[in-house]
Amino acid sequence: MTESKKKGLIVRSTGSWYEVRSEEGKVYHGRLKGKFKLKGPQTSNPIAVGDWVMYEMEDEVHQTVLIVEILPRQNYLIRKSVHKTGQGQLLAANIDQAIFIMTFKMPKTSLGFLDRFLVTAEAFRIPVQIVFNKMDLLNEEEQDQVFEWAGLYQSLGYGILFTSIPKEQGIEEFNEMFQGKVSLMSGHSGVGKSSLMNIVAPDLHIKTKEVSDFAEKGVHTTTYSTMWELGKDTYLIDSPGIKELGILEIEKEELAHYFPEMRELLGQCKFNNCMHLSEPGCVVREALEQGDIAESRYFSYLSMLENNDNRR
Ligand code: GDP
CATH class of the missing domain: 2.40.50.140 (Nucleic acid-binding proteins)
Structure with missing residues (x-):
C-alpha cells in the first residue's frame, strides 16, 4: 500500500x-x-x-x-x-509569516499591543512583517514618529512596509509580500485589513462570505479554519482564533527570550535568574540606560510581566 x-x-x-x-x-x-x-x-x-x-x-x-x-x-x-x-x-501549522497591520491613528494601534503580538509570534517562531497603513492620514510630525517606530522594529529584525490605499503607496509591495508564502494577517479592527486584501485578492471576500454564512448556520464556528489559495504556493490563513493571537501564557522567566534585543543579552546578568527589574549587575537594565534597548519595549516587558496572563 x-x-x-x-x-x-x-x-x-x-x-x-x-x-x-x-x-x-x-x-x-x-x-x-x-x-x-x-x-x-x-x-x-x-x-x-x-x-x-x-x-x-x-x-x-x-x-x-x-x-x-x-x-x-x-x-x-x-x-x-x-x-x-x-x-x-x-x-494552524507551517506558517511562513504573520502580517501585522497597524495604524498610527483612526484607530490608534499602541506599541504595547504590537509588542504583545510580537512576543506571541516569537514564542511560536513565526516571522512578522509590520505594515503601517493609512499613511495618508498623517502630517509630517506624525510621519516622523512612525518612521522612528519603524526604525526600531526594523533593527529588531521585523519586516516593515508603509501603505496607503488612497495614495496607492506600498500596495505592490504588499502584494509581493504574500507570494509563495503561507501568511496570517492580524491587527485591530478598522486598520484596513479587508480593504488591503480586497486589492490583493479581489474575489476573496466573496469566498469568505460563503464560509461565514455557512459557519453561522453550523455549529463549528470556533473550530472552522481555512487556508485561501491566493496564487501558486500562496495562502492566507483564515481562522476565528487568529484574532485572539496574543492569548498565550508565557512563564515569567521565559518572557525576555521573546524580546530579541534582550534575548541576545541573556546569560550575561550577574544573577542567572535575573528578571531584569532592579537586580544588581543586570545587563538588560544597563542596555536600557545606554539607550540600546528602547524604553517603550522595556515598558512592554514590564507590563507583560505584571499581567502574566497576556490577554487583551
Ligand atoms: P479591517 O477592520 O481591518 O478589515 O478594516 P477595513 O478594511 O474595514 O477598513 C476600515 C476603514 O478604513 C474603511 O473605511 C477603509 O476604507 C479605511 N481605510 C483602509 N485603508 C485605508 C488607507 O490606507 N487610508 C485611509 N485614509 N483609509 C483607509
Missing part, C-alpha cells in the same frame, strides 16, 4: 473533517484513519490547516481520502483552551 500514499496539504479543517489538497491541486474530503499517536503538543484537535499529511484514497467515486500520517511541522499556532482543560486548540 505504501506506493498509494500521497502527500497533501490541509486547506480546511472543521475539527471532524478536512479538505486535503493534493500536490496536483485536487481537493479531497478527508478524515483521520483511526487514531494515531502524535508527537508534539497536546491539543484538542490533532491537525490543522497548513499541515502537510500523507493520505490514501478511500473512495474513488466520492473522492474521499484517509489521512494516515502528519509530516513534521516547521511551527504551529495554538490557542489556549478557554476551558482550562490544559489542552489548547491547534489553529
Whole structure:
C-alpha cells in the first residue's frame, strides 16, 4: 500500500473533517484513519490547516481520502483552551509569516499591543512583517514618529512596509509580500485589513462570505479554519482564533527570550535568574540606560510581566 500514499496539504479543517489538497491541486474530503499517536503538543484537535499529511484514497467515486500520517511541522499556532482543560486548540501549522497591520491613528494601534503580538509570534517562531497603513492620514510630525517606530522594529529584525490605499503607496509591495508564502494577517479592527486584501485578492471576500454564512448556520464556528489559495504556493490563513493571537501564557522567566534585543543579552546578568527589574549587575537594565534597548519595549516587558496572563 505504501506506493498509494500521497502527500497533501490541509486547506480546511472543521475539527471532524478536512479538505486535503493534493500536490496536483485536487481537493479531497478527508478524515483521520483511526487514531494515531502524535508527537508534539497536546491539543484538542490533532491537525490543522497548513499541515502537510500523507493520505490514501478511500473512495474513488466520492473522492474521499484517509489521512494516515502528519509530516513534521516547521511551527504551529495554538490557542489556549478557554476551558482550562490544559489542552489548547491547534489553529494552524507551517506558517511562513504573520502580517501585522497597524495604524498610527483612526484607530490608534499602541506599541504595547504590537509588542504583545510580537512576543506571541516569537514564542511560536513565526516571522512578522509590520505594515503601517493609512499613511495618508498623517502630517509630517506624525510621519516622523512612525518612521522612528519603524526604525526600531526594523533593527529588531521585523519586516516593515508603509501603505496607503488612497495614495496607492506600498500596495505592490504588499502584494509581493504574500507570494509563495503561507501568511496570517492580524491587527485591530478598522486598520484596513479587508480593504488591503480586497486589492490583493479581489474575489476573496466573496469566498469568505460563503464560509461565514455557512459557519453561522453550523455549529463549528470556533473550530472552522481555512487556508485561501491566493496564487501558486500562496495562502492566507483564515481562522476565528487568529484574532485572539496574543492569548498565550508565557512563564515569567521565559518572557525576555521573546524580546530579541534582550534575548541576545541573556546569560550575561550577574544573577542567572535575573528578571531584569532592579537586580544588581543586570545587563538588560544597563542596555536600557545606554539607550540600546528602547524604553517603550522595556515598558512592554514590564507590563507583560505584571499581567502574566497576556490577554487583551
Ligand atoms: P479591517 O477592520 O481591518 O478589515 O478594516 P477595513 O478594511 O474595514 O477598513 C476600515 C476603514 O478604513 C474603511 O473605511 C477603509 O476604507 C479605511 N481605510 C483602509 N485603508 C485605508 C488607507 O490606507 N487610508 C485611509 N485614509 N483609509 C483607509
